[in-house]
Amino acid sequence: MLNLMDILKAPAKTGKDEESQGLRKRVQEIPRDLIILFVAFLVMCTVFAILRPQFLHERNIINVLRQIAVVFILASGQTFSILSAGIDLSQGAIVSLVSVVTADIIIKHGVFWGMLAGLGAGTFAGLITGLFVGVAGVQPFIATLGMIFIASGGGLVYTGGIAIFGLDRPEFQNFFFVGGGYLGPVPVPVIVGVITLLVTHYLMYRTPFGRHVYAIGGNERAALMSGVNARKVKILIYTLSGLSATVGSILLTSRILSGQPHLGGFSILMESIASVVIGGTSLMGGEGGIYRTLLGALIIGFLGNGLNLLGVSTFVQQIVIGLIIIVSVWASIIRSRRA
Amino acid sequence: MEMNQPLVQMQGIVKRFPGVVALGGVDFDLQPGEVHVLLGENGAGKSTLIKILAGVYTKDEGRILIQGQEVHDLTPRKAQETGIRVIYQEFNLMPFFSVAENLFMGREPLRDKTLRLIDWTRVYQESEDALKRLNCPISPKKMVRDLSVAEKQLVEIAKALSVDSKIIVMDEPTSALSLHEIDKLFQIIHLLKQKGVGIIYISHRLEEINRVGDRVTVLRDGHSVGTRKVGETNIDELIKMMVGRELKSKYPYEKREIPGEVVLQIKNFTSRGKFEKINFSLRRGEILGISGLVGAGRTELARAIMGVDPIDEGTVEIQGKEMHPQSPRDMIRRGLGVLPEDRKEQGITQVLPMIQNVTIVALHRVFKRFFLHFGLENKLVSDYVQKLNIATPSLKTQVMYLSGGNQQKVVVAKWLFSQVKILIFDEPTRGIDVGSKFEVHQIMMNLVKDGNSIIMISSELPEILGMSDRILVMREGRLTGELKREEATQEKILRYAMVEEVMEGTGAKREGGHA
Numbered sequence: 001m002l003n004l005m006d007i008l009k010a011p012a013k014t015g016k017d018e019e020s021q022g023l024r025k026r027v028q029e030i031p032r033d034l035i036i037l038f039v040a041f042l043v044m045c046t047v048f049a050i051l052r053p054q055f056l057h058e059r060n061i062i063n064v065l066r067q068i069a070v071v072f073i074l075a076s077g078q079t080f081s082i083l084s085a086g087i088d089l090s091q092g093a094i095v096s097l098v099s100v101v102t103a104d105i106i107i108k109h110g111v112f113w114g115m116l117a118g119l120g121a122g123t124f125a126g127l128i129t130g131l132f133v134g135v136a137g138v139q140p141f142i143a144t145l146g147m148i149f150i151a152s153g154g155g156l157v158y159t160g161g162i163a164i165f166g167l168d169r170p171e172f173q174n175f176f177f178v179g180g181g182y183l184g185p186v187p188v189p190v191i192v193g194v195i196t197l198l199v200t201h202y203l204m205y206r207t208p209f210g211r212h213v214y215a216i217g218g219n220e221r222a223a224l225m226s227g228v229n230a231r232k233v234k235i236l237i238y239t240l241s242g243l244s245a246t247v248g249s250i251l252l253t254s255r256i257l258s259g260q261p262h263l264g265g266f267s268i269l270m271e272s273i274a275s276v277v278i279g280g281t282s283l284m285g286g287e288g289g290i291y292r293t294l295l296g297a298l299i300i301g302f303l304g305n306g307l308n309l310l311g312v313s314t315f316v317q318q319i320v321i322g323l324i325i326i327v328s329v330w331a332s333i334i335r336s337r338r339a
Numbered sequence: 340m341e342m343n344q345p346l347v348q349m350q351g352i353v354k355r356f357p358g359v360v361a362l363g364g365v366d367f368d369l370q371p372g373e374v375h376v377l378l379g380e381n382g383a384g385k386s387t388l389i390k391i392l393a394g395v396y397t398k399d400e401g402r403i404l405i406q407g408q409e410v411h412d413l414t415p416r417k418a419q420e421t422g423i424r425v426i427y428q429e430f431n432l433m434p435f436f437s438v439a440e441n442l443f444m445g446r447e448p449l450r451d452k453t454l455r456l457i458d459w460t461r462v463y464q465e466s467e468d469a470l471k472r473l474n475c476p477i478s479p480k481k482m483v484r485d486l487s488v489a490e491k492q493l494v495e496i497a498k499a500l501s502v503d504s505k506i507i508v509m510d511e512p513t514s515a516l517s518l519h520e521i522d523k524l525f526q527i528i529h530l531l532k533q534k535g536v537g538i539i540y541i542s543h544r545l546e547e548i549n550r551v552g553d554r555v556t557v558l559r560d561g562h563s564v565g566t567r568k569v570g571e572t573n574i575d576e577l578i579k580m581m582v583g584r585e586l587k588s589k590y591p592y593e594k595r596e597i598p599g600e601v602v603l604q605i606k607n608f609t610s611r612g613k614f615e616k617i618n619f620s621l622r623r624g625e626i627l628g629i630s631g632l633v634g635a636g637r638t639e640l641a642r643a644i645m646g647v648d649p650i651d652e653g654t655v656e657i658q659g660k661e662m663h664p665q666s667p668r669d670m671i672r673r674g675l676g677v678l679p680e681d682r683k684e685q686g687i688t689q690v691l692p693m694i695q696n697v698t699i700v701a702l703h704r705v706f707k708r709f710f711l712h713f714g715l716e717n718k719l720v721s722d723y724v725q726k727l728n729i730a731t732p733s734l735k736t737q738v739m740y741l742s743g744g745n746q747q748k749v750v751v752a753k754w755l756f757s758q759v760k761i762l763i764f765d766e767p768t769r770g771i772d773v774g775s776k777f778e779v780h781q782i783m784m785n786l787v788k789d790g791n792s793i794i795m796i797s798s799e800l801p802e803i804l805g806m807s808d809r810i811l812v813m814r815e816g817r818l819t820g821e822l823k824r825e826e827a828t829q830e831k832i833l834r835y836a837m838v839e840e841v842m843e844g845t846g847a848k849r850e851g852g853h854a
Contacts, residue, residue, distance in 0.1 A: 029735065206710045208702035215699050218688035225647070225677065225685045226700040226753065227668035286690040 033280055033332060034292060041299050048306035055309055062187060068301035069193030070248045072294060074268065075275035076200045077244025079293045080237045082276050083204075085217040085285025086140030088238060090129060090147035091245040091272055095264025097155040098122040098249035103164040103259025111175045118250050119243070125151050126242015127235065134234030144238075155261040164259035179254025189251045196244070200290045203240075213237060217285025271300055274321060278328045299324070344407050345370050346506050346537040347392065347423075353400035354387055361387040363561045364401070369506060369537040374528060374551050376540045376569075379558035380581055380772030385541055388558070389508050392539075393425045394418035406505075424499035425508040428515075430491050432483045439466035439479035442498050469497045473527055487634075489520035496527060500536075507531065508539040513547060514769060517633040517798070518833070525551055543772065545574045546801065557581055582774045590805030591781045595788065597625050597808055602792050603675075603761055605644065606661075608653035613639040614816035617653070621761065626783065626793045628807030630800065631836050636816040637796045638680050641763045645677045646670045657761070671700065676754040678747070680765040680796070686750040689739035693731050694720045696738050696749050700757040723752040727782060744775025751782055762786065763794045768802065780806055800829050812836050 048055040074091050081088040101121040106114025125147060132143040167175060181188045204210040212233045215223040224230055245264070252263055279296030281288025300321060307317050347369040354362040362384045369375050379385050390396045392403070394413035403410050405421050432441050439462050448465075450458035466479035475493045483491065492512060499507050513521045528538060528551055540551060548555055548569060555572065557564040557580040564580045578589075601620045608617040614636035621627050629637050642648045644655060646664030654661045657673050664670050667677075679685035687696050697720050698705060705716040720734055729748045731741055738746055747767065754762055764783065768776040783806065787793055797803050803810055810827050812820040812835035820835030 208706055208711070211695060211699055211702055211711070214691060214695065215688055218690045219684075221685045222688050223699070225645075225667050225679060227666075227671040227757075228699065229668055282690075286688065 031280075034295070036331075037278075037280065037292075037295055037299075037328070041295060041302075044299070044306070045302060048302070048309065052306070052309040055306055058185075060305065060309075062185065062190075064301050064305045065190050065193075066187040067305075068297050069187070069189040070251050071268065071271045071275060071301065072193050072297040073196045073244050073248045073251070074272040075244075075293045075297055076196050076290060077241035078272045078276050079200070079281060079288065079290055080204070080213055081140060081241050082273075082281055082283060083217045083285060083288055084213045084234065084237055085220070085283075086133065086234070086237065087144065087273070087283070088129070088241040088245075089141065089144040089269065090125065090151055091241065091248075092264035092266060092269035093148040093151035093155075094122045094125050094242055094245040095249040095252065095268060096261050097125060097151040097158075098246045099253040099263040100155045100159045100164055100259040100261050102250055102253050103167055104158070106172060106175060107164065107166050111172055114175070115178075115250055118253075119246055122246025122249060123239060123243045125154075126239040126245070129242065130235035130238030133238055134231045140238075152261070152264075159259065159261050161261060163261065165257075167253075167257040167259070175254050176257060177254075179251040179256075189255075192247065192251060196247070197290065197294065204290055209233065209236060214286055217287075219286070271297075274325050275300055277325055280328065280332050282332070345404075346406060347539075348404040348407075349388070349392065349401065350404075351401040352388065352391060352398050352403075354384075354391060354396060355399050361561050362391075362398075365558065365561070365563050367556060367563065369539060371505070371535045371537055372532045373553045374532065374538045374540050376542065376548050376552040376555040377558065378542075378545075378548075378555055378577060378581055380774050383558040383581075383772075384561040385558055386510070387561075389425060389510065389539070389541070392418065392423060392506075392508070394423075419502065419504075422503060422505040423508070424502070424504035424506065425510065426492065426495045426499065426512065427510050430495055432491060432494060434484040435482060437480050437482055438470075438477055438486070438494055439463050441483055441494060442466045442469060442479070442501055446502070465501075466497075469501050470494075472500070473497055473530070475523075475527075487520075488515040489517070489523070492516070492524065493527070496531075500531075504536070506537050506539070508541070510541045511543065511770065512540070513542065513544060515633065518836075519632065521547075543770065543776075544799070545577060545773075548574075548577070559583060578773055581772075589777070589801070591777065591784050592806055593784060593788070595624070597622055599623070602658060603794075604656035606654045606656065608640065608643060608650060608655075610639065610643055610648065610650045612816075613643075614813070617818055619811055619818065619821075621792050621794060623792055624787050624790055625808045626787055626795055626806055628803040628810040629794060629796045629813060630798075630803045630810055630832050631813035633798055635813040635836070637813050638765055640813070641677055641765050641794070641796060644670070645675060645763065671757060671759060674760045675763070676700075676757055676759040676761070677763040678750050678754065678765060678767060680769065682743070682746055682750060682770075687738045687746055690737055692735040693729075693738050693741065693749055694734040697723065697752045697756050700753050704756070704758075719756065720752070723755055727752055727755075728778060742772075742775070744771045744778070747771055747775070747779060748782070751779070760790070761792045761794075763796070765796045766798065767795060768797075768799070800832060803827075803832065804829065 054060055078088055078091065098118045098121055102114045102118030105117040129143050129147045132138045133140050178188060183191060212228045215228055216230050216233055220230060249264060253259060275296035276293050278299055279292030281292050304317055307320065345368045349365065349367040352362050352365045365384065365388060367388065377385050387396060391398050394415040394417055403413065410421060443462050448458045448461045450456045463479050470477055470479065473493060473496065477490050477493065483494065512524060516524060531538060552569045554566055554568055555577060556566040557577060559581060600623050602623050603621040605617055605619050609615050617640060631637055643650045644664060646666045646669055655664055694716065698716055702711065705712050717734060724731065727748045729745050729752065731745060738749055741749065768779055771779065783793055795806060804827055808824050810822040810832065811818055812832055814836050822831060
C-alpha cells in the first residue's frame, strides 16, 4: 500500500491537517443553521421565562424533560430511517402493540417477562418492516404505512380492543419505576433518553453502519457500487426504529400503568418525525444527525410547555408546531439555494 | 466581419460569487452564421458566462447587446424571447411526452379558442415538418423517453429552431454521442450556419474544433485569454492558452515490460440483448483499452463484471478462482473496483464530505476496537489528497463543491483506499478539463507501474491510442478485434468498430442496454 502511495508522486497543493486545528475549528464547523436554531430555542425559553417565571422552576423543567425523553427516544430511531432517505410511519402503531403485549404478559408472567415480550414484539415488527424495505424493495412509506395497520390491528386483536388494567398491584411496583421513578432528582426516562443519545451517537458516528446509513441516503447507487450492503443496513435501520418505539412504549405504559391499544396514536408519531425535521435533517437523506433531532425534540417539548403555561390551548399549539415545521424546512431550502 | 450586425456582444462582463470572482471582465461576441467555440478548463468561467447570457445568473458589471440592442435584466424567459436557446447536457425535455408535445410545449396551437382545445393535427404536422427540415427521421409521436441521446439532442435543436432562435448554445453536445452521430450533428450545425444562426459551442474535445469551429475564445480563471480564428491556430497553442503552461506530451504513457501473469479472465460472458460470448484476459500491470461506438455494450459489460447486473452465462476468473459475479461487494472483496461512467450518479455522493466518500468502500481499515478512528482516517485520506493532488478546501468539504476533475480523483482515491488491484475506468476523463485529464492519466500510469491492472473503456480514440497497452474493440455486443499498442491506428479501430456499414442511429443495442 505505502509502496503504491510513494509512486503517486504529485506535489501537495491543499488538504490541511484537520487534527491540529483543535477545538476552535470544530466549533466553526457547526453549520450556521444549527446555531440559528439553537439561538432561537434559547430566545424562546427566555421569553417564556420572563412571561411565566415558573417556566424555569426545577419541577417544571424535570417534568418537561421526562415528556421529551419519550419523543426523543422514538425520534432517534426515526433519524436513522430519514437519514437513509426513508421514513418510519409505524412507530406509533408499534407503541400501541407493545403497550398491550407488555401489560398482558406482566400480569400473566411477571415484570421481567412482560418487558422482554414487549421488546420482542416491537423489535420484531420493526424487523418485518425492514425485511420488506431491504429485501423486497418496497418503498419505506408504503411498507411502514402497511405496518401501521398490521401492528395496531394486532394490538386490537390481542386485547379484543379493550385496555388492560391491573399493573398498579404492589407486586409490579418495579415496573412503575421504569417510567415513573427517579434516580436522585432525575426521572428514569430521562436517563434512558441520555443512554439512547449515547448509543445513537456511537452507531451514527463511530461505526461503519452509521456511515452506510448516510451513504444510502445520499446516493444509494453509489453506495451499492462501493460495496455497501444496503439490504442489511435497511433491515437494521427499521429494526432499530421499531426498537426505539418499543422502548418509548414501555416507558409510557409504565407511567400510565395500563396497556392501551390506542396509546401510540397519531400525535406521538408526528412528534417523532417533527423532531427530526425541525432539527434540519433532510428528508432527501444523507444530511442531518442526532443532535439536530435532540434540538428538535427540545423545541417541541418546551414550546408546548411554555404555551401551556401561557394558557394557550393545545389546539392552537398544534397550529404553531405545524407552522414551525414548515418554516424550518423552508429555512433549510433557502440555505441550500444560497449554497 | 464588420458587414453584419453581431448577434451577441458581451462587453466587460463581471460576475462575483461569495469569495470568488467568477468572471473578471470578459468580452465575447457572436456573428450570424458562425460557430464560436468557447474553451477553458472546468471552473474557467464558461458556464457562468453562458448562464448570464441565458438569464440564469445576473451580471454584476458589463453590457450585453443582442443584435445591436442593449438588454437589461435578462431572465431565462426574456432570453428565450430574444432568440437565445441553450441546449444543456441534461436535456429540458419531458420524458413521458411525445416528441411533438415537447416541441410545442407552452405554445400549443388552438383549434377552439373558447374551449382551449389543442389542434393536434397541426402539432403533429408541423413537428414532422420541423424534423424533416433537419433531415432527421424521428417520428413525432415517439415518446422522448424512448429516444437515444443523439435523437434527444436533435429534438432540442428542432425546438430551438421552431421558436426561431437565432442564437444557440451547445454545451458539450458530443460528449454522449457515437462517432456516426457526431457526423450527423456536424451536418446539422452546417445547415444552421447557412440559415444565419449563430452557435456558441462548448467542448472539451479539441479535435472537434477544426471540424466545426470558425473562431475560438479561450477562458482561464474568469478572464478571456484570447480569441483566434480556427485556421490560424492549432491544438498545442490552444492547450497552452487554456492551462497557461505547455503540456510536454498529451499522454503520460511509458513503455515498460508487462509482467504477463493473468489476473483476470473473462470467459464466455453473455447477457442477452447486451453482449454475447465475450472472452478476454487482463494481465498484471497492463492497461487494456476497450473501444467501440456508444451502445456497443462496453458499459454493460463493465457492470456485469462488477456484479451490478446479472449475466445469463459466463464466468470470471480472478487469480485462479472461477466464479459468477454476485454483487459489487463480492467483487470488491476479490480485488475489483469500477470508476463508473456517470460519476455523479454512481461514483460519488454529493452531499457527503469528501473524506467519507473515500473511506466508505473500506471502513474496516479505520474501524478498530469497535470505533471508527477519525485520526487514522484523516491521516490516510490526507495522504491520498496530497498524492493525487486533489484540490479541496478541507477533507470535510461536501463533494458537490469540487470540480469534475477533483470529483474523479475522489473516486480514484476511494479505490486506492480499498486496496483493490484491478480497476475498471469507464470513460475516465469524460467532462474533465485538459489539465485534470493529464493528471488522471498520470495516476493510471502510476497505478499500473505499481502492479495494478486497468481496464479502460473510452469513446475517445486518442485516449485509447494514447494510454492502452492493448486494445479490444466491441461492436454490437461482441468483441470484434484485438490490437497491440504498436499496431493500433484510428483507422483499424474504426474498421473493427463499424465493420458493416453501421445502421441508422446505432440505437438498437442501446435500447436493450438501458431498459
